[in-house]
Structures are given as structure tokens and as C-alpha cells.
Amino acid sequence: MKKIISLLVRNRPGVLSHVAGLVTRRAYNVESIAAGPTENRDITRITLVVAGDEKVLDQVIKQLRKLIDVIKIDAIPHENAMTGELALITVSFTPEKKTEIMSLIGLLGLTVKSIEKDRATVMIAGSAQSVDTAINGLAPFHIRAMARTGLVALPLDRDNF
Template sequence: MMKYTIAVLVNDQPGVLQRVSGLFSRRGFNIDSITVGPSEEAGLSRMVIVTPGDEHTLEQVEKQLYKLIDVIKVIDLSSKPMVARELALIKVKAEPPQRPEIMGVVDTFRASVVDIGTSSLVVQVVGDTPKIDAMIELLKPYGIRELSRTGITALVRGNL
């Protein structure tokens, strides 16, 4: 089963996110990731939704989204060259003797430490989903105390 990344431009109105997510729920479509924020145009927000399925599912999602009044444009980003990123903040147990090892992992992934506590570090990592997953796996043996991920956000590459 493929994963599709869809950008949806919507009116920046209360309840739009609920209507879009409700549409997915009612139709039995799953959402792996959803991010929402202001777009380049005032009054519009951009949603980036990652959903699993096949070509037929994608076609149905697009048709159903266009039926919603607040939806302005639906773009299948996965059919084009795109830049996709995710952000994760990971609070890891880090006693002073363990910190050099943890810093080695942080440096390898070009991540950064954004907070240092007496017995923990908060690491910020940006990249594609496999990179985030790999970093989490390497930090698990040290003890992950908290984890927060943003979900994927994406744009089409180049001048398109």
C-alpha cells in the first residue's frame, strides 16, 4: 500500500480541520500524519496530510475534499518531486557520563541539543520519517522520557 502526501489549501476558519478529518473518518480513510499552518496567502491555511491507500483511494479523497466548501485546492505532492520534513523533540535520560555517547548520536544525525537538564537532554532532529525513526531507535537504550513529533510537512521542489 502506497502512502500519499496531499496538500490542501483551505479557508482559515474555525472548524475546517474538524470537517476535513471527519471526512476521512466517515469514508474510512486513515490519516498517518496531518500538519496545519498559515499559507503564503492571507486567510488561507495549508494542510499536509499523509494517507495510505491506492490510486482509487487517492482519487476518492481528492473528490471528497473538493466537496467541502472551505477547500480551495487539493494537490497530490507525492506525484511530484517534493521536499518533505518532520521535526521531533526527544527528551532522553542523560547522566553526565553518558552525554558524550549521546552527543555522538546527535552529531551523526545533524541534530541539536536544545535543552540540558541535570539528568536529561532535549534533542531536536529534523528530517524525513526514516531519519527520525532511526534516531529514536538509537536513543531508546539511554531511556526516552518524552517524545513529540510534528508529522510531515511538504512542498513541491523547484519552480513548479
């Protein structure tokens, strides 16, 4: 089972160390962690995707809530979450494959960030699933580099935050 955990934390130096350290120290299985500013410059939002059984996830949430810098914590069920992720992918190809890959990039709805005769870097922003689809689609070519941000999320219920 996986859960999206959304944290609002005091924007202080070391806050990421506290969050990341806790996750490592207690041997939790974190798939992604994404941090960024919110509408309030004193507050940062950290989104974690954590895998584990109900008991483990319950502990993860309680231990994170205990961190002094954590102002608010929400476990958002996937069905109630608006989620998004961004990825940059660099693929290389032989010149004769260029047409094929360009049509694939169009088909997958990817944004071209740079293109040369034998390589291209594309960007996708969307659900985790659409990022997976793009990666799978490009897999037959040589993926030379990839950067994923990890999932960010907000609950569908607007009153919640």
C-alpha cells in the same frame, strides 16, 4: 501505498474539524496531518499523509476536494515533493552514559534544546527518514517523550502553486 496530499484551505474556524471529521467518518487511514499558515493569511496549508490502495486514495482526494473550504488540492508523489518534518525528543540516561549520548547527538546532527544530568531534549528537522533515523538512534536510551509535527510538503515544480 502512501500519498502526500497538500490542501490549501480557507482559513476559517472549524476548517480542521471538517478535514479531520471527513477522514475519520470515511474511515481513511491517515498517518499524519499538519496545518499551518501560508504566505496569505486567509489561507492555511494542510498536509496529510494517507495510506491506502489506489481506489481509496482516489476517493480521499475527491472527498477532500468536495469540502467547501478546500481551495486547491494536490496529491504530490514522493519523488516530486520537497518534504520536511520536525521532532522534539526527550531521552533520559544514567549519568555515566552522558558522554555516549552526547556524541550520538552530535553524530545524528540533532539540536540540543535542553540538557540536564540525566535527561536531554533534542530537536531534529529534516526528511521523515532523518527523523526516523534519529528516533531509531536514540531508541536504546529511554525515550520519555516525543512530538512529531507530521510531514509538510511542497511540490518540486514551482509553477504548480
